[in-house]
Amino acid sequence: MLPHQGNRRTGREAGPPRGGASEQVGIPSGAGNAARPRCSSADFAIVRLDTERPNNMTHASSGRSAIALAAICLSALMFGLEISSVPAILPTLEHVLHADFKQLQWIMNAYTIACTTVLMATGTLADRYGRKRVFLIGIVAFGVTSLVCGLARDATLLIAARFLQGMSGGVMLICQVAILSHQFREGRERGMAFGWWGIIFGIGLGFGPIVGGAIVALSNWQWVFLVHGVLALLTLGLAIGSVTESRDPEAKSLDVAGIATLSAAVFCLAYFITQGPDLGFTSPAAQAILGIAVASFVAFVIAEKISRRPMFDFSVFRIRSFSGALLGSVGMNFSFWPFMIYLPIYFQAGLGYDSVATGLALLAYTLPTLVVPPLGEQLALRYRPGLVIPAGLVTIGLGFFLMWIGSHADQASWLTMLPGCLIAGTGLGLTNTPVTNTTTASVPTERAGMASGIDMSARMISLSVNIALMGVILVEGTLSHLRSALPSLDAAQLRPLAERIAAGNITAATQGAADPSSLGAGAGLVHQALVHGFGWVLLFGGIGIWVLAALSFIVFGAAAPASSPTPCQRASS
Secondary structure (H helix, E strand, O other), rough: OOOOOOOOOOOOOOOOOOOOOOOOOOOOOOOOHOOOOOOOHHHHHHHHHHOOHHHHHHHHHHHHHHHHHHHHHHHHHHHHHHHOOOOOHHHHHHHOOOHHHHHHHHHHHHHHHHHHHHHHHHHHHHHOOOHHHHHHHHHHHHHHHHHHHHHHHOHHHHHHHHHHHHHHHHHHHHHHHOOOOOOOOOOOHHHHHHHHHHHHHHHHHHHHHHHHHHHHHHHHOHHHHHHHHHHEEEEHHHHHHHHHOOOOOOOOOOOHHHHHHHHHHHHHHHHHHHHHHHHOOOOHHHHHHHHHHHHHHHHHHHHHHOOOOOOOHHHHHHHHHHHHHHHHHHHHHOOOOHHHHHHHHHHHHHHHOOHHHHHHHHHHHHOOHHHHHHHHHHHHHHHHHHHHHHHHHHHHHHHHHHHHHHHHHHHEEHHHHHHHHHHHHHHHHHHHHHHHHHHHHOOOOOHHHHHHHHHHHHHHHHHHHHHHHHHHHHHHHHHHHHHOOOOOOOOOHHHHHHHHHHOOOOHHHHHHOHHHHHHHHHHHHHHHHHHHHHHHHHHHHHHHHHHHHHHEEEEOOOOOOOOOOOHHHHHHH
């Protein structure tokens, strides 16, 4: 989804910072002419104003900016934790709230779909009514909805609360980028600000599983959500006095048609995937839902074509470096991040680990995403993103195939899964920062904000759809093994059993069979079915991301010669 964002370039006033590759904010080497920012007198004016600022003004504002950065980083930490800590407690929620497999999927999907719904709308609202104002509203809403999640006593209420929490999380996320772009304008300080933001974001994503597992072990699942009420208060206190208000005077309208049609398309597609097995994919109801999804997407394209201020300017897709990098965004969220929702189920139900051990095992999957991005950035600067991004996707796919081998080992354990987890995480780390830098640097500077919004929307939409799709594949793979092992049982008996196994409740699956004696080896057969289902998911993720890697490589095309710095780049450095 939106892991460590790296050092990104999001505004016209940003030039490349002084310093090494780890602080580079400008255009990756080899991005070509399309990646060069276009200079104007305004660019020089901004550089001149920044460099001629009196020292006493700089010192007076540095403390305030540091506090503002702390507030933004705390909000990024909350957003990241709420994505990655919840999967670790899904087996607990299944037991405590008596949630079925589809409800567990929607506990995750409600958050990501809602976040996707508001991303582009929030950017317009923040530009029009004030980025600080909207950011503060998002913090308050996130804290309140987190409290509601923690106090929920049934799965339906939790899903509704998670939807509202996802909306407020999306508000915070977009405002973080906008505020950083406005408040940190000098090249070096801008690079450091975005760098710290990306690191803290990555910590939230990387350590979320162990945080969630530890909270369940030491207290109860409610505090996975309730803790954000406390963090939101702290973040609000820091942000009120430190964040500078800013607006875009040209932002005068909201693309309501685009927001409504895109949201309907994503929601209906996710609903079709998750509910299709029950409804029947060829049933009139399912086909009607799919028809609405397709019609909504077509309406979205038309709305963006005729809108005076569209959320999406489709002309940017003609820029090969932008489209190639966007395929990298889709690839990461096609396999790596949605699989993180299901990997805790394998560790707990498949290998028998408790929540803390599961969190520790997941660190092998997530920690490389924190330590590898600087290497990915350096490789992109040296060899060009058109090589590094597809190579990173191929590495993720290789990790998935190694996890498939490790999960099918005779004595499967975290050790047999370790190589695949490490390699998949390394591939994500190699891919993410070049993707982020390239999507914003490969378009004209006045479109960098929109490019960032398209990138984030692509990540969240891919994540939402593939969380649902991987869940269906997990159930179908489990069901396939049960059919071959238990030919005496019909589909009406086997599908509920497969869904309970896919949810990770081995005991309930064994005891809930219509004819427990027919399970033969009992828990052994159930375990084999679960491993078979996960094998399908791992193959889907590995093959799918290799296809996207090939497409990304083709779309990037041949390397363009590296270009010399533009005047505004030289001035700001």
